[in-house]
Amino acid sequence: MPIPTEPIGSIPRPAELTGASPSERAAAAERAVQDTVQRLQELGSPVVSDGEQSKPSFATYPVEGLTALAPDGPVIPFADGHQRQLPRLTEGPFRYARRAEEYLRAAQRHASVPVKQAVIAPSMLSLLYPADGLDGYPREAFLDDLAGEAEADIRSCLDAGAHVVQVDFTEARLALKLDPSGGLLENFVALNNRVLERFSGEERARIGVHTCPGADLDSTHSLDVDYAALLPRLFQLNAGVFYLQMAGESDPDRVLSVVAGHLPAGARAFIGVIDPIDPAVETPEQVRDRVLAAARHLPADRLGTCDDCGFAPFADDTSTSRETAFAKIAARVQGTAMAAGQLGL
Template identity: 25%
Template sequence: MSRIKTSHVGSLPRTQDVVDFIFAREQGKTYDAEAFDRCMSDAVSATVKKQVEAGVDIVSDGETSKISYATYVKDRYTGFSGDSPRNAPQDLQMFPSFLERLASDGGTPTYARPMCTDEVKSKGQGELQKDIANLKAAMALHGAMEGFMNAASPGVISLFLQNDFYASRASYLSALAHAMKDEYETIVASGLNLQLDCPDLALSRHMLFSDLSDREFVKIADMHVEALNFALSEIPAEKVRVHICWGNYEGPHVCDISMDKVFNTLMKTKAHYVLFETSNPRHAHEWTVFRDRKNEIPDDKILIPGVVDTTTNFVEHPELVAQRLERFIDIVGADRVIAGSDCGFGTFAGYGAVDPEIAYAKLKSLREGADLAGERL
């Protein structure tokens, strides 16, 4: 039997206490900073414990302390104020009754997305160091041997916190890459792996660049990767994970650019591990892209396909998980496949389509399916 490792994209459900503290900070309300820190430390410990109990090999802090995977940077870097335009994904605009239903049901997260209005500079790594300390302490306490920490890519920051200061997109990306470089290096220096969340390489096609052709968009995505790779220039690729997705929301997704068209862009990232969606109904078929372009997958890439969905409360049967994994094992071998999730279970604080208990049931099924696949090798 070969053991197939398991992981996930990073964010996990937050408790109500955590959400209340995060939104108190977000809304500029008075709160007890020491109590905030204790709450985050306790919550990360509980989150890691649940991951270990579910059988997850490579754990995260669940992005517990962050308002979201991208906009947290406004709290840790200077240069952001006001509000950015809200661009509903093109597929949701095509179905206005569904978009209205999402908004009225509270399914569309509302949180601050300031513009870049001045030079972007780090405020220091104090908050990051707290996150690192919390995760490492929880790993030591609960016996987790491998951990990773998420960070926003320059491209996804530019997607949600749009530019109103730098002369061009290229110069904004360059500034973000220079600013984020130290954050990335600090995470890796701590002994954790670094995960860059890069929905800008797919989601932004139908969210910000819907007026462009696919070819024109891919040129922009490639520019985003160049900025990212610069920020990773001092970090070994073996310590880096990159996640691409088309938006972690239940919706029609009829405007998603195909994996085939962004495949080369993804493979250009300076990352040993690549995470991508392959469970939801719009992208489950795209495992064939990896099969048909096997010779274009660099030998140093490890695939972490999403073999459980993160927008539905169905718990995937372990046999289905195993079947999905076996497709990729047949392409690159068992030593280059890790079982993952399509996206995060807690992308935005206080929002999530999947019930918290069901999220961990999905991770347990992930472990069971990986074991099934391993037994059959």
Template identity: 60%
Template structure:
């Protein structure tokens, strides 16, 4: 049996799509024209992902307007642009939107974009969605008159449950929850209180699903990936990973290739990974422009296999590629070449592991 390998989600936008987005934002083209650009981008992305040899693919998050984090509220009338600031290691800052009034509702659900992509492929698809904990940061520090934080969180959880169920109904084989704010939470609050509240909030959503549905849910954690910079790579994994595996999900996608000491990280994963959970270990550094060889990928997998049971191991990329629409630090060609190296390196590791163990359980 094979060692599963999956991408995270985002693929860099083409210059054509980025230009169209700028024109749409400026009112120079209408929604129908913008949708045509999205369709073309999704088709091209799916075709290229198929060419990498991937067995489960995404739509590259091409329709998620400006970013993987804010797609669900863009265009919403009850938001202002001056929300929480997130600083990155190279000095640039991303700013979240700020909720100004209730009720909270999604402007766009990932369940709506999945059917638009599935028509272009026969391969299984997974859909990435942003976590409720990330969306909870949209609520301001001062209470909104007539709309308490508790009421907001109730609405937020309802919205994400509908999104997850909608993704499964639309044919998603897996739904991946992007929890990139997990490590960031420890930077904002080293006591761990914010992280614990994030874990509890996500588990409130997961508690509404069946055991079988939770096994098809994955949690993605990384230190950020934007313009080849990170927001929380300096936070020790030992502070995050024990809490991460308290999330009631079947799969975890864990950035590891760019870690200063991946062996230490793998040991922590092995210690806290529960028997019914699978760890997809990052073997591609998305912030490094150098393209890994399949041999390099294979070596990283063999290292991971020394600590993680084979039946609980998978491979992935550290993060999505260019998850913000204006990030041109990584080309599409580089992203696809890295993904292809992961697929080929994983196949190479399967052969080596099979020869060592007689048969690979995975």
């Protein structure tokens, strides 16, 4: 059986979409999704996605269009000095304005292979609640509503036939940077498990968790945090699949040994073999060697490959070209196949 390989999420949007007027945007997004799916299939990707062509960002799609928001929410600082800012909730009850199911169905219209769907972790959206609270809407009531909305987001994608639902938990490593004691990370894990525990074992086999140190405008927010401090706590999540950034690590062999020692029984680890913020396009041979390095730690039946992160998690990120992203994906697909052949799979 070949080693599975999957995209993580965002692919840079074409200029037609980023420059579209509001009246042109829906049609431009449909064409971008069709082009993304078709190109992934032409590259031989056994699983495809919509490339997040229609999302304003991987994190904020559920609240796009909500009026009960202010722009001055938490700030996420990146290593190069730029920042991203989340909105702030101004009143309850909290409800999603959009669900990921609509992105999934848009991709399925053009796909002839399985389609995966990325959703945002409830832990990220928990940051929208203001630190000083909201009158008449206590934090626990908000978390109850958030858990229910996150469950519905995942479940609707599973019911719509998603190959897998990928929960983006990129704030995990950042949590350890903001709170080295681990308390914030523990709260995040507990909240995400509060949602994941609502699914059956069979359903959780189709739910994965992705983590990375951020990949925005060719910079990261938490690459300086030791991965070994994160992974044992990350693997407490009740998911069947874990998508792990690895290509951008300075000592991947050390990290892979931690993965091998803590990966939950029955779970599969998709190892990142493509660094989306490195402008150089990996060769298939480089990918092959990264896969073989991972196979020295993990049995082939528990191993997959992926990109470290999305290529453009925020819609305005043009630091990586669309053509470069597809070239990197082609190298991942080819290199993974080469490694599988060398392993006799």
